[in-house]
Amino acid sequence: MNKIVKKEFFSENVVRLVIEAPRIAKARKAGHFVIIKCGETGERIPLTIAAADKDKGTIDLVIQRVGVTSRKITELEEGDYITDLVGPLGQATHVEKVGTVLACGGGVGVAPLLPIVEAMKMAGNRVVTILAARSKDLIILEDQMRQFSDELIIMTDDGSYGQKGLVTDGMESVIKNEKVDLSVVIGPAVMMKYASMVTKKYDIPTMASLNTIMVDGTGMCGACRVTVGGKVKFVCVDGPEFDAHQVDFDEMLLRLSGYKDIEKEAENKYISNKCKSR
Amino acid sequence: MSVNPDYLKEEREQEWRVVLRSQKKNKERTDLVRVHMTEVDPKIRVQSNIEVNQGLSEDDAVNEAQRCLDCPNPTCITGCPVEINIPKFIKNIERREFLEAAKVLKQTSTLPAVCGRVCPQEKQCEAQCFYTLKLKKEPVAIGYLERFAADYEQKSGKMAVPEVAPAKGIKIAIIGSGPAGLTFAGEMCKRGYDVWVFEALHEIGGVLKYGIPEFRLPNSIVDVEIDILKKMGVHFETNFVVGKTATIDDLKDEGFKGFFVGSGAGLPRFMNIPGENYIGILSSNEYLTRINLMDAANPNTDTPIISGKNVAVIGGGNTAMDSVRTAKRLGAERAMIIYRRSIEEMPARVEEIKHAQEEGIEFINLANPLEYYADEKGRVKQMKVQRMELGEPDSSGRRRPVPVEGSEYLIDVDTVVVSVGVSPNPLIPSSLPDLKMTRWQTIEVDDDKLQSSIPYIFAGGDIVRGGATVILAMGDGRKAAASMDNYIQNISK
Numbered sequence: 001m002n003k004i005v006k007k008e009f010f011s012e013n014v015v016r017l018v019i020e021a022p023r024i025a026k027a028r029k030a031g032h033f034v035i036i037k038c039g040e041t042g043e044r045i046p047l048t049i050a051a052a053d054k055d056k057g058t059i060d061l062v063i064q065r066v067g068v069t070s071r072k073i074t075e076l077e078e079g080d081y082i083t084d085l086v087g088p089l090g091q092a093t094h095v096e097k098v099g100t101v102l103a104c105g106g107g108v109g110v111a112p113l114l115p116i117v118e119a120m121k122m123a124g125n126r127v128v129t130i131l132a133a134r135s136k137d138l139i140i141l142e143d144q145m146r147q148f149s150d151e152l153i154i155m156t157d158d159g160s161y162g163q164k165g166l167v168t169d170g171m172e173s174v175i176k177n178e179k180v181d182l183s184v185v186i187g188p189a190v191m192m193k194y195a196s197m198v199t200k201k202y203d204i205p206t207m208a209s210l211n212t213i214m215v216d217g218t219g220m221c222g223a224c225r226v227t228v229g230g231k232v233k234f235v236c237v238d239g240p241e242f243d244a245h246q247v248d249f250d251e252m253l254l255r256l257s258g259y260k261d262i263e264k265e266a267e268n269k270y271i272s273n274k275c276k277s278r
Numbered sequence: 279m280s281v282n283p284d285y286l287k288e289e290r291e292q293e294w295r296v297v298l299r300s301q302k303k304n305k306e307r308t309d310l311v312r313v314h315m316t317e318v319d320p321k322i323r324v325q326s327n328i329e330v331n332q333g334l335s336e337d338d339a340v341n342e343a344q345r346c347l348d349c350p351n352p353t354c355i356t357g358c359p360v361e362i363n364i365p366k367f368i369k370n371i372e373r374r375e376f377l378e379a380a381k382v383l384k385q386t387s388t389l390p391a392v393c394g395r396v397c398p399q400e401k402q403c404e405a406q407c408f409y410t411l412k413l414k415k416e417p418v419a420i421g422y423l424e425r426f427a428a429d430y431e432q433k434s435g436k437m438a439v440p441e442v443a444p445a446k447g448i449k450i451a452i453i454g455s456g457p458a459g460l461t462f463a464g465e466m467c468k469r470g471y472d473v474w475v476f477e478a479l480h481e482i483g484g485v486l487k488y489g490i491p492e493f494r495l496p497n498s499i500v501d502v503e504i505d506i507l508k509k510m511g512v513h514f515e516t517n518f519v520v521g522k523t524a525t526i527d528d529l530k531d532e533g534f535k536g537f538f539v540g541s542g543a544g545l546p547r548f549m550n551i552p553g554e555n556y557i558g559i560l561s562s563n564e565y566l567t568r569i570n571l572m573d574a575a576n577p578n579t580d581t582p583i584i585s586g587k588n589v590a591v592i593g594g595g596n597t598a599m600d601s602v603r604t605a606k607r608l609g610a611e612r613a614m615i616i617y618r619r620s621i622e623e624m625p626a627r628v629e630e631i632k633h634a635q636e637e638g639i640e641f642i643n644l645a646n647p648l649e650y651y652a653d654e655k656g657r658v659k660q661m662k663v664q665r666m667e668l669g670e671p672d673s674s675g676r677r678r679p680v681p682v683e684g685s686e687y688l689i690d691v692d693t694v695v696v697s698v699g700v701s702p703n704p705l706i707p708s709s710l711p712d713l714k715m716t717r718w719q720t721i722e723v724d725d726d727k728l729q730s731s732i733p734y735i736f737a738g739g740d741i742v743r744g745g746a747t748v749i750l751a752m753g754d755g756r757k758a759a760a761s762m763d764n765y766i767q768n769i770s771k
């Protein structure tokens with residue numbers, strides 16, 4: 001059981017939770033994630049550790065409401081407890097000084113990107129960050145990102161904030177202006193697919209952090225498997241970061257859709273039950 | 279290590295056993311027929327998770343116990359990996375001292391209620407029974423009797439909490455809470471150590487909880503044993519991945535003096551054939567974990583499950599049987615086993631195969647999947663299998679399956695569960711570069727002491743053996759506890 005010490009809304013659907021987890025706060029590195037489960041009947045879902053405070057013994061999670069479980073978590077209040085929390089899991093990001101790093105985050109991919117941007121900056125890189133979302137109200141963590149970025153570009157599909165256009169448009173313009181040595185892309189699978197096509201074109205090494213379905217998060221079930229460079233890898237233990245140019249994003253997209261119908265149904269049921277009980 | 283024959287003889291000459299033997303002639307005993315286990319009707323049991331075997335009544339158990347001849351040379355014991363004093367516990371059942379019988383079991387087996395349900399008795403004790411070896415008759419139902427005595431004790435409310443030696447103030451860490459870890463924990467606790475079990479998942483029990491289904495091993499049976507350990511003073515830390523949440527070195531700095539790795543063989547294998555990553559194809563670990571650990575079939579839980587109408591399970595072991603019978607219970611119209619050898623070569627327990635057949639599981643033997651095909655949404659819809667025939671015996675002594683050219687055909691499927699084996703869990707080894715491993719990626723240990731290349735680390739169960747059995751994991755836990763105790767006493771001299 002881990003206590004929620006702080007809760008903050010970034011937008012209507014995006015919440016930051018600060019959670020007591022001293023051991024995880026101490027052991028975690030950029031790129032690590034946790035698996036959390038809420039309540040006896042809850043499912044296990046992975047969430048990236050967005051930040052941690054070793055001294056206070058807390059970790060930060062940023063959660064966007066997408067399904068039943070993320071909804072339940074965002075409905076918890078300060079002082080409540082998370083039933084089960086385990087981590088830090090996965091391989092830490094490989095951080096070194098390479099020169100210029102182009103960091104691209106789309107949607108909830110922005111939260112997992114934050115610790116990487118921070119680590120890349122600390123390693124002495126020039127960091128150019130692009131945050132992309134459909135519209136202004138979906139842009140999150142802007143101030144935190146700015147703190148660790150030499151340059152911050154905001155892209156919105158509808159032009160309601162920053163520049164109008166897709167993340168790939170922002171990437172193209174950066175790459176045309178300066179030499180980029182490494183790119184990091186995190187976001188919805190479709191976004192990562194197209195973003196990595198851009199960097200492939202310019203031959204820029206690129207990492208993607210994959211958000212597959214997971215159950216145990218310890219390499220035990222294979223629910224998280226993806227094909228990377230023709231080989232099957234388990235995202236929870238071999239990843240979550242991989243060479244984006246080797247990842248079979250089409251297969252990943254397909255696999256992500258596997259439980260979509262069931263999940264949508266479950267979410268609708270959850271919402272209607274809640275409305276009834278009010 | 280084998281049981282001292284003098285000790286067995288001495289026990290056998292105890293007055294009560296002499297009297298018991300004289301009460302019935304051997305001929306009368308061998309004329310009795312083997313007891314039948316009461317089983318829930320197949321049509322009814324596939325509708326729920328109810329335990330298939332209902333256990334023996336007291337009278338049935340006593341009658342079956344009478345069949346045992348209390349042999350002067352009890353060969354059955356040699357078939358038991360932990361060498362339970364089998365005649366002694368059976369004769370206690372015959373004289374209706376059921377709690378006494380349970381006590382005999384507990385002397386060498388920590389989890390008799392579990393082993394009585396899941397051990398492959400037909401390959402172990404019962405294969406070495408005098409009835410099997412010499413009389414060519416059905417063996418004494420040792421497994422059923424073991425379960426009877428253990429259940430009797432559980433139900434009696436008189437579960438003995440083993441005595442614990444005075445606290446030594448020495449902290450010991452156990453990694454993994456499967457049968458190996460639990461047994462080791464109990465043994466070390468009895469010796470007065472301060473015992474901490476670290477488990478990666480949110481539940482204690484390892485495969486006993488996340489793998490073996492309720493209809494074969496109810497969770498409540500395992501929980502009773504875990505409760506006893508708690509009462510003895512064992513500490514359990516769930517949601518703790520050793521090597522990630524804290525390393526063995528961190529724990530050493532926190533004062534832990536000895537480590538036992540019982541982290542199991544949790545890494546599922548796939549076949550690496552085309553289409554294996556389509557939607558609806560999953561490992562048996564994922565399938566069983568969703569159902570058993572996450573209770574996904576229960577509409578009140580959040581974990582989803584794909585429950586198909588045409589389910590194919592690839593493999594012939596216990597895990598495959600558990601998966602296919604689970605699929606049946608989730609409403610599959612066709613639940614199939616696809617196995618590349620014949621039924622005789624299946625590694626699953628004979629009873630599970632029998633139960634599966636009664637439940638209407640289709641066995642497609644001598645067939646091997648080659649490729650999967652999906653519909654436009656990426657969900658598997660068909661599989662191509664190839665017929666096999668049996669050739670020369672391979673290194674395992676089983677006849678090698680050889681493909682029959684041109685025999686490929688298609689089977690309609692919407693769910694496929696791949697159950698072709700597991701590899702050792704790599705989490706601990708990958709966090710300890712100095713730990714010596716074998717080429718099968720199991721932890722290398724000294725056969726007698728179960729000590730690894732790092733002296734304060736011992737290991738046992740599936741992480742040492744690859745996918746093996748509950749009883750072997752337990753045996754390892756017991757053996758490792760004795761040798762770690764020795765090791766710690768020596769270094770603290």
Ligand SMILES: Cc1cc2nc3c(=O)[nH]c(=O)nc-3n(C[C@H](O)[C@H](O)[C@H](O)COP(=O)(O)OP(=O)(O)OC[C@H]3O[C@@H](n4cnc5c(N)ncnc54)[C@H](O)[C@@H]3O)c2cc1C
Nearest residue numbers: 454456457458478484485489520542596739740746747748
């Ligand atoms: C479906 C199924 C059916 C089976 N049926 C039978 C049967 O009928 N009869 C039989 O005898 N055997 C059967 N077996 C095999 C038997 O269950 C295993 O041999 C036995 O459980 C091995 O015990 P163990 O203690 O070594 O490991 P496990 O039971 O695998 O337990 C290992 C535990 O360690 C945890 N762990 C791993 N790494 C870490 C870490 N780094 N930190 C913390 N915790 C960690 C895991 O989460 C797990 O809970 C079956 C197996 C399966 C999967």
Ligand code: FES
Nearest residue numbers: 217219221222236
């Ligand atoms: S989530 Fe189960 S293996 Fe990765």
